[in-house]
Amino acid sequence: EHNPKAVIVIFGATGDLAKRKLFPSIYRLFQNKKIGREFSVVGVGRRAWTNDFFRENVKESIESSIHAPEALEEFSSHFYYHPFDVTNPSSYLELKDVLHNLDQKYDIPGNRMFYLAMAPEFFGTIASNLKKEGLTDTQGWSRLVIEKPFGHDLPSAEQLNNEIREAFSEDQIYRIDHYLGKEMVQNIEVIRFANAIFEPLWNSRFISNIQITSSESLGVEDRGRYYEKSGALRDMVQNHLIQMVALLAMEPPIKLTTNEIRSEKVKVLRALRSISGGEVNDFFVRGQYGTGQMNGKELPGYREENNVDDISNTETYVAGKLMIDNFRWAGVPFYIRTGKRMAAKSTKIVVQFKDIPMNLYYRDGENLDPNLLVIHIQPDEGITLHLNAKKSGGGIFTQPIKMDYCNNCIDGINTPEAYEKLIYDSLCGDATNFTHWDEVALSWSFVDSISEYWQTQIADFPNYASGSMGPKAADMLLEKDGFHWWPIT
Ligand code: BG6
Numbered sequence: 001e002h003n004p005k006a007v008i009v010i011f012g013a014t015g016d017l018a019k020r021k022l023f024p025s026i027y028r029l030f031q032n033k034k035i036g037r038e039f040s041v042v043g044v045g046r047r048a049w050t051n052d053f054f055r056e057n058v059k060e061s062i063e064s065s066i067h068a069p070e071a072l073e074e075f076s077s078h079f080y081y082h083p084f085d086v087t088n089p090s091s092y093l094e095l096k097d098v099l100h101n102l103d104q105k106y107d108i109p110g111n112r113m114f115y116l117a118m119a120p121e122f123f124g125t126i127a128s129n130l131k132k133e134g135l136t137d138t139q140g141w142s143r144l145v146i147e148k149p150f151g152h153d154l155p156s157a158e159q160l161n162n163e164i165r166e167a168f169s170e171d172q173i174y175r176i177d178h179y180l181g182k183e184m185v186q187n188i189e190v191i192r193f194a195n196a197i198f199e200p201l202w203n204s205r206f207i208s209n210i211q212i213t214s215s216e217s218l219g220v221e222d223r224g225r226y227y228e229k230s231g232a233l234r235d236m237v238q239n240h241l242i243q244m245v246a247l248l249a250m251e252p253p254i255k256l257t258t259n260e261i262r263s264e265k266v267k268v269l270r271a272l273r274s275i276s277g278g279e280v281n282d283f284f285v286r287g288q289y290g291t292g293q294m295n296g297k298e299l300p301g302y303r304e305e306n307n308v309d310d311i312s313n314t315e316t317y318v319a320g321k322l323m324i325d326n327f328r329w330a331g332v333p334f335y336i337r338t339g340k341r342m343a344a345k346s347t348k349i350v351v352q353f354k355d356i357p358m359n360l361y362y363r364d365g366e367n368l369d370p371n372l373l374v375i376h377i378q379p380d381e382g383i384t385l386h387l388n389a390k391k392s393g394g395g396i397f398t399q400p401i402k403m404d405y406c407n408n409c410i411d412g413i414n415t416p417e418a419y420e421k422l423i424y425d426s427l428c429g430d431a432t433n434f435t436h437w438d439e440v441a442l443s444w445s446f447v448d449s450i451s452e453y454w455q456t457q458i459a460d461f462p463n464y465a466s467g468s469m470g471p472k473a474a475d476m477l478l479e480k481d482g483f484h485w486w487p488i489t
Contacts, residue, residue, distance in 0.1 A: 012118030013043025124163030292466025
């Protein structure tokens, strides 16, 4: 399927995600002719909006994120709004008629994409009603696209999964992890498996450690209510960070099919050493931002934010050391860190190679730097290889040099948004860059044993200043192994 024809039903169409990401992404697919005339979008939500009001909303969202959009009227005419009560069966029957009429109007062969971009407590209800009222019973395909959070621990994720599995089979379910739609996250596999110079070194004999940083400069903003129950471990580590670890650590798949790639990722997660009880303190560090200064502005601490408890024990920062107990990675730490209100918004992976066996050269009296391969995920996209070369002028002195490739520096190349690619993949039936249930379950069980231990201990919060790179203890985590965090800016 390369020219998908479908009705996309967005649950939560009046919400923030739809406005910020989904509408602009669908527009870009239209603009780039990835979808043609044969598509329609039905927004459903509790509010009593009209089609016209909905279309205005769609146009505004696109105008605010895309420069000089064309054919907006034509594009937005494909959008319809349907007021909806998720618990009322007659809502589904009405929607069924709407979809049927749209199929006829736009020549769509009964293909349905149900996109759940709303509060997760209704995911199960919606899925089962869609099936019960016959909305998935068409000539074409039906798919369920589901946003995070996928549960808040393993038992709740299992329950949610059982509910949606009653109505949709695993291959109809597309669990979004938007990091898997990022250009440079998708590039990890290519860099590794399309180059003869990396893969032979990609193991415990030549790599000393791998560091993944995903820092944010924003605070919790208006999401206090959600974030208080989540925290950085569930919000970022369980999904995005662990997914990046899996891509960095997996074995080469025998083919580039969805099943082969997923099964290699699952094997990594099965080898991930489980950390529990008191040993959590040796492997993980949590933090919460206090007040601080950024760009000359005084910022409040997390506990002062809206909808946050003033003695909140919720972590806004996590650093951890992950060990993958398999043949390739035995003994190689994967350090991860992520947090809010840090010094910069940046996601980077640093692969640090082992030192050469003997130092023949000097760098102005110091030892040589190790070779690093840096994968820049965002905001800049690219790779940098850190090497040592001769210092001009003679002698046995070296200087560090960098070989850079920048993916998004070339004028005119506008890398597609993660959501644009993921929506397109799900329309085409390609689930490779979505999380399989086995991956979700394994990463929850890893994360659960850490949060269970943390819940038994009152944290000494706040412990890092807004605008810093996190608590001191996160530096110690590497120092006790003889390493340090490589700067990310
Ligand atoms: C989301 C988290 O999954 O990822 C947010 O819920 C976080 O808290 C966001 O801000 C970060 O995504 P990105 O693409 O901006 O790095």
